[in-house]
Amino acid sequence: MSEIAIIGAGFIGLASAAALMRDGHRVTLFDPAGVGQGASFGNAGTFAHYACIPVNNPSVFRDLPRFLLSNDSPFRLRWGYLPHLAPWLARFMMSSLPRRYEKSAGALAALLDRAHDGYAPLLANAELARFVRSRECLYLYSNAASFDAARPALDLRRQLGVAFNVLGGSEIRALEPSLAPIFERGVLFANSWHFSDPHGFLQTLYGQLAAQGLTLVRSSVHAVEPSADGAALSVDGATRRFAHVVIATGARSAQFAKQCADPVPLDTERGYHVRFPGAQQLVSRPVGWAERGFYMTPMSDGLRVAGTVELAGFGETRNRSLIDLLTFSSKRALPALDTPDSSWLGLRPTLPDGVPVLGRSRASERVIYAFGHQHLGLTLAGVSGRIVADLIAQRAPPLDLAPYSAARF
Ligand SMILES: Cc1cc2nc3c(=O)[nH]c(=O)nc-3n(C[C@H](O)[C@H](O)[C@H](O)COP(=O)(O)OP(=O)(O)OC[C@H]3O[C@@H](n4cnc5c(N)ncnc54)[C@H](O)[C@@H]3O)c2cc1C
Numbered sequence: 001m002s003e004i005a006i007i008g009a010g011f012i013g014l015a016s017a018a019a020l021m022r023d024g025h026r027v028t029l030f031d032p033a034g035v036g037q038g039a040s041f042g043n044a045g046t047f048a049h050y051a052c053i054p055v056n057n058p059s060v061f062r063d064l065p066r067f068l069l070s071n072d073s074p075f076r077l078r079w080g081y082l083p084h085l086a087p088w089l090a091r092f093m094m095s096s097l098p099r100r101y102e103k104s105a106g107a108l109a110a111l112l113d114r115a116h117d118g119y120a121p122l123l124a125n126a127e128l129a130r131f132v133r134s135r136e137c138l139y140l141y142s143n144a145a146s147f148d149a150a151r152p153a154l155d156l157r158r159q160l161g162v163a164f165n166v167l168g169g170s171e172i173r174a175l176e177p178s179l180a181p182i183f184e185r186g187v188l189f190a191n192s193w194h195f196s197d198p199h200g201f202l203q204t205l206y207g208q209l210a211a212q213g214l215t216l217v218r219s220s221v222h223a224v225e226p227s228a229d230g231a232a233l234s235v236d237g238a239t240r241r242f243a244h245v246v247i248a249t250g251a252r253s254a255q256f257a258k259q260c261a262d263p264v265p266l267d268t269e270r271g272y273h274v275r276f277p278g279a280q281q282l283v284s285r286p287v288g289w290a291e292r293g294f295y296m297t298p299m300s301d302g303l304r305v306a307g308t309v310e311l312a313g314f315g316e317t318r319n320r321s322l323i324d325l326l327t328f329s330s331k332r333a334l335p336a337l338d339t340p341d342s343s344w345l346g347l348r349p350t351l352p353d354g355v356p357v358l359g360r361s362r363a364s365e366r367v368i369y370a371f372g373h374q375h376l377g378l379t380l381a382g383v384s385g386r387i388v389a390d391l392i393a394q395r396a397p398p399l400d401l402a403p404y405s406a407a408r409f
Pocket of ligand 1: 007008009010011012013030031032033034035036037038039040041042043044045046047048219220221222248249250251252270271272273306307308345346347348349370371372373374375376377378379380
């Protein structure tokens with residue numbers, strides 16, 4: 001049994017705490033915002049084990065100029081952030097070249113392949129399993145041309161083991177009758193599911209772990225000082241020593257990796273959601289609209305419309321036009337929708353190759369990284385927590401971790 005600190009109480013930090021406590025460790029979680037208030041709060045809630053195609057893929061060379069100039073594009077760049085973003089963006093473009101993209105897709109698929117098993121210990125608990133809705137996710141294309149453009153990526157998914165069915169317009173309408181008849185093709189991903197309330201899931205998990213001895217300290221960690229026998233954390237003007245430290249601070253993780261001798265090009269893909277209260281019955285499953293870059297997910301408190309990618313740094317200022325785009329586009333897909341009552345901004349933690357960092361730090365084998373899960377942190381939480389626990393227990397992890405190393409940069 002060791003004293004372990006986890007910095008960050010999102011999906012990755014909580015799942016890591018659960019796995020470490022199953023191994024009998026004593027865990028202290030640090031997060032000034034409390035449980036599940038970062039990107040984990042307002043995501044689309046999908047268990048997207050099929051999502052092995054990263055945003056960095058060859059289609060960006062074709063689509064990026066149009067995306068950056070069009071008003072209905074779900075992909076935006078804040079030009080004032082460009083000087084800061086340029087090195088990340090250059091790596092992102094390099095990572096979109098076919099060979100590198102296929103390598104990223106393979107690395108993601110290998111993790112996603114184990115995502116279901118990773119959740120198994122958590123979902124064996126009835127209180128947690130009640131948040132799961134086992135309805136397959138549906139991804140839609142409003143015209144055959146954009147579906148055809150997506151074919152190479154769908155073919156790669158299939159090669160990497162993802163099972164799906166392609167649907168035509170009438171099959172889509174039969175499955176989801178409230179949708180406007182504007183979708184020509186759909187893809188239904190086998191065995192996918194979603195959470196009815198991702199934040200509720202995390203709160204419940206936290207409540208269970210707290211009852212078993214998990215300590216939550218609502219403070220910001222200012223620095224991590226690694227050493228051979230653990231690491232010291234600077235918190236609230238004091239130093240606290242732990243035998244192991246897990247860095248699970250999502251988009252804010254680069255500062256700690258740097259302190260542990262691993263400079264990583266982590267930035268953020270900002271995403272938004274709007275909520276339509278009481279409208280969850282309009283669809284029976286998460287429904288994505290490919291060209292508009294969002295999902296409409298039935299949640300316990302309404303229909304959550306979540307997505308878009310904005311490259312604009314870490315500020316709090318929301319891009320009103322992306323919120324309007326989500327509202328306008330979802331009403332076009334589901335004409336019965338009324339008016340959203342709230343919106344949310346979240347910071348996806350994204351490395352330019354779209355692959356998370358999972359592994360030991362260069363400075364100390366006792367500092368473990370688990371960050372950079374981009375669009376997939378909910379999906380990959382279980383397997384990431386398991387990997388963290390395996391590394392600390394000196395057990396073999398379920399797959400080769402070389403593709404996820406911080407040293408790849
Ligand atoms: C619009 C949108 C839709 C999405 N949809 C999906 C989806 O359907 N499926 C899916 O799998 N994923 C989805 N994602 C991605 C997913 O939400 C993220 O990958 C995931 O939440 C990342 O979890 P995390 O624990 O790494 O980070 P976070 O949830 O951001 O948690 C990091 C925590 O670290 C804390 N922290 C930061 N700095 C410090 C510090 N110095 N000291 C202490 N604590 C600190 C923060 O307060 C925060 O709580 C979506 C994301 C967005 C934005």
